[in-house]
Amino acid sequence: xxxxxxxxxxxxxYKRYYNVNxxxxxxPFAAEAVxxxxxxxxxxxxxxxxxEADSHEYVFFATADKLSLNDAKYFDEAAWAEGMSRxxxxxxxxxxxxxxIILAEHIDEEAAGYIKKLKRxxxxxxxxxxxxxxxxxxxxxxGGNFFSxxxxxxxxxxxxxxx
Numbered sequence: 001x002x003x004x005x006x007x008x009x010x011x012x013x014y015k016r017y018y019n020v021n022x023x024x025x026x027x028p029f030a031a032e033a034v035x036x037x038x039x040x041x042x043x044x045x046x047x048x049x050x051x052e053a054d055s056h057e058y059v060f061f062a063t064a065d066k067l068s069l070n071d072a073k074y075f076d077e078a079a080w081a082e083g084m085s086r087x088x089x090x091x092x093x094x095x096x097x098x099x100x101i102i103l104a105e106h107i108d109e110e111a112a113g114y115i116k117k118l119k120r121x122x123x124x125x126x127x128x129x130x131x132x133x134x135x136x137x138x139x140x141x142x143g144g145n146f147f148s149x150x151x152x153x154x155x156x157x158x159x160x161x162x163x
Contacts, residue, residue, distance in 0.1 A: 003103045005063075011061070028075070029061055030060065035059075037055050053093075060101070064103075066108070067108060067138060080100075087122075091128075096132045101139070115149060118149075
């Protein structure tokens with residue numbers, strides 16, 4: 001499977017619940033997907049609101065023929081910076097998660113090692129105003145290899161058909 005075919009397959013799975021943007025995605029990404037959720041809990045009537053929570057997720061899709069260590073660092077920094085620029089913490093903010101999905105024909109060993117060690121987290125007002133987690137997934141389309149950081153491992157089931 002080529003990188004473009006893999007990207008189309010993944011974007012189809014995201015289109016059901018996410019707003020997918022391929023036309024004017026943030027640079028250097030081929031596409032991005034955005035999910036927003038607002039949850040309210042009431043006591044008997046809507047006027048008696050117990051709690052409200054806003055959750056957001058920003059998914060950035062990067063493509064490359066050969067992913068080197070420098071490319072992995074570049075995509076990592078760009079995704080974290082773009083995602084963090086969109087965070088608006090407030091009293092009802094629960095979480096804003098940032099996900100980076102890299103599709104490459106070949107992934108260098110150094111890049112795979114870098115991706116496995118990535119860990120980013122930010123709390124807002126000591127988690128009273130929520131937090132941000134960072135998940136990274138890199139898929140080697142030529143061999144079907146899957147590399148991720150610890151938070152990205154839960155996405156393995158979603159991408160198991162990409163080979």
